[in-house]
Amino acid sequence: MSDSDIILRTEELTKTFGALRANDGISLSVPRGEIRGIIGPNGSGKTTFFNTVTGFYQPDGGSVTFDGTDITGWKPHKIARRGLGRTFQIVSPFENMTVRQNMLAVQTTADFDKRARADEILSFLDIDHVAENQASGMSGGQQKLLELARVLMLDPKVIMLDEPAAGVNPALQERIMDHIRDLNEEGTSFVVVEHDMSVIRSIVDTVSVFDQGALIAEGTFDEVRQDKQVRQAYLGTTADDEGLPI
Numbered sequence: 639m640s641d642s643d644i645i646l647r648t649e650e651l652t653k654t655f656g657a658l659r660a661n662d663g664i665s666l667s668v669p670r671g672e673i674r675g676i677i678g679p680n681g682s683g684k685t686t687f688f689n690t691v692t693g694f695y696q697p698d699g700g701s702v703t704f705d706g707t708d709i710t711g712w713k714p715h716k717i718a719r720r721g722l723g724r725t726f727q728i729v730s731p732f733e734n735m736t737v738r739q740n741m742l743a744v745q746t747t748a749d750f751d752k753r754a755r756a757d758e759i760l761s762f763l764d765i766d767h768v769a770e771n772q773a774s775g776m777s778g779g780q781q782k783l784l785e786l787a788r789v790l791m792l793d794p795k796v797i798m799l800d801e802p803a804a805g806v807n808p809a810l811q812e813r814i815m816d817h818i819r820d821l822n823e824e825g826t827s828f829v830v831v832e833h834d835m836s837v838i839r840s841i842v843d844t845v846s847v848f849d850q851g852a853l854i855a856e857g858t859f860d861e862v863r864q865d866k867q868v869r870q871a872y873l874g875t876t877a878d879d880e881g882l883p884i
């Protein structure tokens with residue numbers, strides 16, 4: 639695959655905390671238009687990877703290339719404005735602001751009218767009726783939608799979602815997955831960290847598996863769930879409904 643087909647590439651990306659190698663030389667490429675899943679046991683380095691890729695942590699080694707540009711070491715807002723958006727595992731809206739105000743607070747450089755863009759996103763996500771509600775009064779699931787709404791204000795080429803389904807009721811989960819599919823059909827690429835394997839199975843093209851800071855396997859969901867090293871990594875952790883490691 640040629641370089642221009644890759645929207646996001648990390649090479650030997652490394653982040654250490656003292657003696658801990660939270661990301662240990664991760665080389666991962668996401669082709670344009672793909673929905674990539676990242677799975678792995680708790681503490682395997684998934685959120686660290688998001689933080690290192692999106693500028694919230696400075697890497698201790700390696701590089702990040704986004705849409706052909708080396709963005710290693712760039713500040714988070716600069717990366718976001720370039721079109722690499724992300725959400726957080728722990729949602730953090732401005733609680734004393736309304737949903738709409740939260741969206742308008744996103745700093746963009748895009749040349750669209752921000753208010754019109756916010757209206758468009760509110761209606762796309764079916765949350766226009768709560769636009770004037772305080773963010774603090776929203777359920778956890780609705781706050782996840784607000785996070786997605788805020789990211790969409792950036793008109794991103796890639797969206798990285800850290801556990802979009804966690805703490806969200808099944809109906810809303812399904813809606814969020816539908817939005818991800820719709821956005822993907824329009825050309826947005828995704829990187830999704832998620833513990834819920836039914837979610838991973840239903841939306842991702844390819845899965846990358848992390849264990850102890852390293853990338854240990856890659857393939858379709860069915861390929862990686864058969865992988866011996868992957869099953870080993872999950873042993874002793876919560877089994878899914880089918881009683882399998884993943």
Ligand code: ADP
Pocket residue numbers: 655658660678679680681682683684685686687
């Ligand atoms: P995951 O998202 O896969 O559950 P994390 O990336 O959050 O894993 O964490 C990977 C490892 O790095 C864990 O051992 C965690 O305790 C450690 N870690 C993450 N962030 C920090 C930090 N800011 N300071 C020190 N250790 C951290």
Ligand code: MG
Pocket residue numbers: 684685686727
């Ligand atoms: Mg995490």
